[in-house]
Structures are given as C-alpha cells and as structure tokens.
Amino acid sequence: MLGICGGYQMMGKQLADPEGIEGQGGRYRGLELLPIRTVITGPKIARQRQVTSNFPLEGLPIAGYEIHQGRTHLMEPEREEIHHLYRPLFDDTTLGMVDANQSVWGTYLHGIFDNGPWRRAWLNRLRQQRGLQSLATGIANYREEREVMLDGIADEIAAHLDLTSLLF
Incomplete structure (x- = not known):
C-alpha cells in the first residue's frame, strides 16, 4: 500500500485540523498504518x-515536488521499537x-513514479513477492522522456505551420 500526500496523512494514527483549514475543524482518527500524526x-x-532514496534501493536520486498542507511527525519518537519498525523513505526524513x-x-x-529507476525498483519488490523475476532498473525517467517527446511534437508542428503571426 502506498499513500501520497493526503493518502500519506490518512495512513497515520491521527489527523488534526484545529483551525478548519481543510474543512470542519477537529481531530480525526487515521487508518493507523503508520505511527504518525498530522496537524x-x-x-x-x-x-x-x-532527494536520495533509502528504499527500495538505497542511493537512487529522486526528483519530484512536495505540496501539502500540514506537518507530519512520529507520534512516539522516544519509543525505540518505532525506529526499528519504520524507516525514512528518503534522506529527508x-x-x-x-x-x-x-x-x-x-x-x-x-x-x-516519474523516476524510472526508483519506480522499477519499487515494482521489482512487488514482483519478487509474487515469485517473478526482477526487471532492469537502468531505465530513463518518464519526465525526461515526456519532455523529449513533447519537444519533438512541437518541432514537427512548427515545421508545418507559419507561427509568425502568433508569436510576433
């Protein structure tokens, strides 16, 4: 199971919105899958x-964007077993x-998931759990491939259209 942004927040033990920024203010119980609390x-x-990944493969460079409302923290950082049961996904904890x-x-x-090697390593973890062989992780990042494709389309269109009246 993977949660991104609000999905990550809901995976925790508690979500609090004391000022009602995201709707009705209050405290809400999460799915209790991770030992976190979000305010x-x-x-x-x-x-x-x-950032750099810690899992599923250590040391992979990861590019993305962080956008969210709220701050998430371990609920009980003093408990030693939490640090053995849960690990930071990236070098930025x-x-x-x-x-x-x-x-x-x-x-x-x-x-x-735009990060090809990370995505492939994550999928390979699932493949291994199902008894399937791993696929190569030395693949391109989707974002870079998409930019090359879009540039190619733009170049092809520009070659067949007179854009001077639109550009000047």
Missing part, C-alpha cells in the same frame, strides 16, 4: 525537491516512511 497548519508547502516489511509506504513527494 493541518499554514502556510502550505509547495516546492521542487531533489520529513518526506515519508516505509514499514520494516516494505508493505506500507507513505510520502509527500509527488511525481515519485
């Missing part, structure tokens, strides 16, 4: 990110976590 507060975080079995994943990083 909805301002200002909204919205920024491009470059505020962006997400994964359980020890790598069956529950949560992150604030949007666009994570």
Whole structure:
C-alpha cells in the first residue's frame, strides 16, 4: 500500500485540523498504518525537491515536488521499537516512511513514479513477492522522456505551420 500526500496523512494514527483549514475543524482518527500524526497548519508547502532514496534501493536520486498542507511527525519518537519498525523513505526524513516489511509506504513527494529507476525498483519488490523475476532498473525517467517527446511534437508542428503571426 502506498499513500501520497493526503493518502500519506490518512495512513497515520491521527489527523488534526484545529483551525478548519481543510474543512470542519477537529481531530480525526487515521487508518493507523503508520505511527504518525498530522496537524493541518499554514502556510502550505509547495516546492521542487531533489532527494536520495533509502528504499527500495538505497542511493537512487529522486526528483519530484512536495505540496501539502500540514506537518507530519512520529507520534512516539522516544519509543525505540518505532525506529526499528519504520524507516525514512528518503534522506529527508520529513518526506515519508516505509514499514520494516516494505508493505506500507507513505510520502509527500509527488511525481515519485516519474523516476524510472526508483519506480522499477519499487515494482521489482512487488514482483519478487509474487515469485517473478526482477526487471532492469537502468531505465530513463518518464519526465525526461515526456519532455523529449513533447519537444519533438512541437518541432514537427512548427515545421508545418507559419507561427509568425502568433508569436510576433
């Protein structure tokens, strides 16, 4: 199971919105899949990110964007067993976590699946659980491939249209 953004927040034990920023204010019980608590507060975080993965393969460079309302923290950081059962997903520990079995994943990083090697490593983990062979992880990032395709389409259109009246 993987939750991104609000899905990550819902995977926790508690969601609190004391000021009613996202709707009716109050405290709400989460799915209790991760030992986190989120408090909805301002200002909204919205920024491009470059991080390094800890899971499913350590050391993969990851690009994406972080956009969310609220701050998420471990509920009981002093309990030693929490640190053995849950690990940070990236070198920036505020962006997400994964359980020890790598069956529950949560992150604030949007666009994570655009990162080809990370996506393939994540899918290979699922393949291994099903007894299937792993696929190669040395693949391109989708975002980069998409930009090349869009540039090619734009070049082809520009070659067949007179755009001067639109551009000047």
